[in-house]
Amino acid sequence: MKPKVVLIEGLPGSGKTTTARLVHEIFTEMNVKSQLFLEGDLDHPADYDGVAFFENNQWDELLSTNEEYRALLSRHGIQQGDGGIFLEYRKLKNTYESDFPDQLLNIVFRNDVYELPLEPHKKLITKRWKSFVGNVLTGSETFVFDCCFIQNPVTMGMIKYGAEKEDVISYVTELSATVERLNPLLIYVEQDDLEHAFRKAVQERPIEWSEGFIEYYTNQGFGLKNGCEELEGTLQVLKARREWEEDIFNRLPIAKYKVNNSSYEIDEYKQVLAGIVSQYFR
Known part of the structure; x- marks a missing residue:
């Protein structure tokens, strides 16, 4: 083989x-x-590169503390069958640029798979x-x-x-x-x-x-x-x-x-x- x-x-x-x-x-x-x-x-x-992972409770907290971006985050969060959500935040930043501000990027980065x-x-x-x-x-x-x-x-x-x-x-x-x-x-x-x-x-x-x-x-x-x-x-x-x-x-x-x-x-x-x-x- x-x-x-x-x-x-x-x-x-x-x-x-x-x-x-x-x-x-x-x-x-x-x-x-x-x-x-x-x-x-x-x-x-x-x-994984530029990907954050959130436990369900962490995801709920992210959405509740960032209401302005709830729709965007919810639309792009990738649910896992056994629990948790992935967010490909680097792709989102590249796509939405200023609509995905650095402040939000820094918050999400804390849950980067490599963090x-x-x-x-x-x-x-x-x-x-x-x-x-x-x-x-x-x-x-x-x-x-x-x-x-x-x-x-x-x-x-x-x-x-x-x-x-x-x-x-x-x-x-x-x-x-x-x-x-x-x-x-x-x-x-x-x-x-x-x-x-x-x-x-x-x-x-x-x-x-x-x-x-x-x-x-x-x-x-x-x-x-x-x-x-x-x-x-x-x-x-x-x-x-x-x-x-x-x-x-x-x-x-x-x-x-x-x-x-x-x-x-x-x-x-x-x-x-x-x-x-x-x-x-x-």
């Missing part, structure tokens, strides 16, 4: 997005029908993956996912909440067990020099990205527990994260490869990826 999902993982700045795009490009050249979903895709079939406590977050994400597997199991397409399989659980568990390592590993292995029916292929992108790769990303990306990243990594969870501060502290957290992800990678019972993207030679790198992919899609 050919893989129905290719999972691209690696540390920030390693080249995950480039790798995901190249794999999708390789599939196109091989006449393999595939869909590419990058980080932040609002239509991701196995993840929830770890256990309810994990429950929602695991359910999302199970739904995705069920929906695509009998289809013919292959899906290429960028960083939602290892990175997101590690970021939530380790970086945001400072959870125990074994609990984070358990989270990822549960996702692995869920997706195993799709015969997944994991490609993990590495860099020889983590510090150089991250500093390069900081230089190349907008300052808002680096400031937000550093704050996220040092002011909560693992970074806060270990007294990590500013850029140097962020690098300490990233080095610890690399060790955790190495352990996770070694434990996963799925087809997996490590690829080195240190040279940034795109043509040579693409050939390496094509060699890996071709083993499964002949």
Whole structure:
């Protein structure tokens, strides 16, 4: 059975997005029908981005304290069969702009799936993956996912909440067990020099990205527990994260490869990826 999902993982700045795009490009050249979903895709079939979740009582409170927007919220709230409501607030903001004001956006954001406590977050994400597997199991397409399989659980568990390592590993292995029916292929992108790769990303990306990243990594969870501060502290957290992800990678019972993207030679790198992919899609 050919893989129905290719999972691209690696540390920030390693080249995950480039790798995901190249794999999708390789599939196109091989006449393999595939869909590419990058980080932040609002239509991701196995993840949530820009989506808030409310328990029924929380939803009622949101409506009662925002009467002016009750009709809009009620019209777009997505009821769940087992309780709770999803609100795709980023899509609403993009659609309604000033009619969905920042004040309301900030209120809704507090219930973003990635702002929830770890256990309810994990429950929602695991359910999302199970739904995705069920929906695509009998289809013919292959899906290429960028960083939602290892990175997101590690970021939530380790970086945001400072959870125990074994609990984070358990989270990822549960996702692995869920997706195993799709015969997944994991490609993990590495860099020889983590510090150089991250500093390069900081230089190349907008300052808002680096400031937000550093704050996220040092002011909560693992970074806060270990007294990590500013850029140097962020690098300490990233080095610890690399060790955790190495352990996770070694434990996963799925087809997996490590690829080195240190040279940034795109043509040579693409050939390496094509060699890996071709083993499964002949």
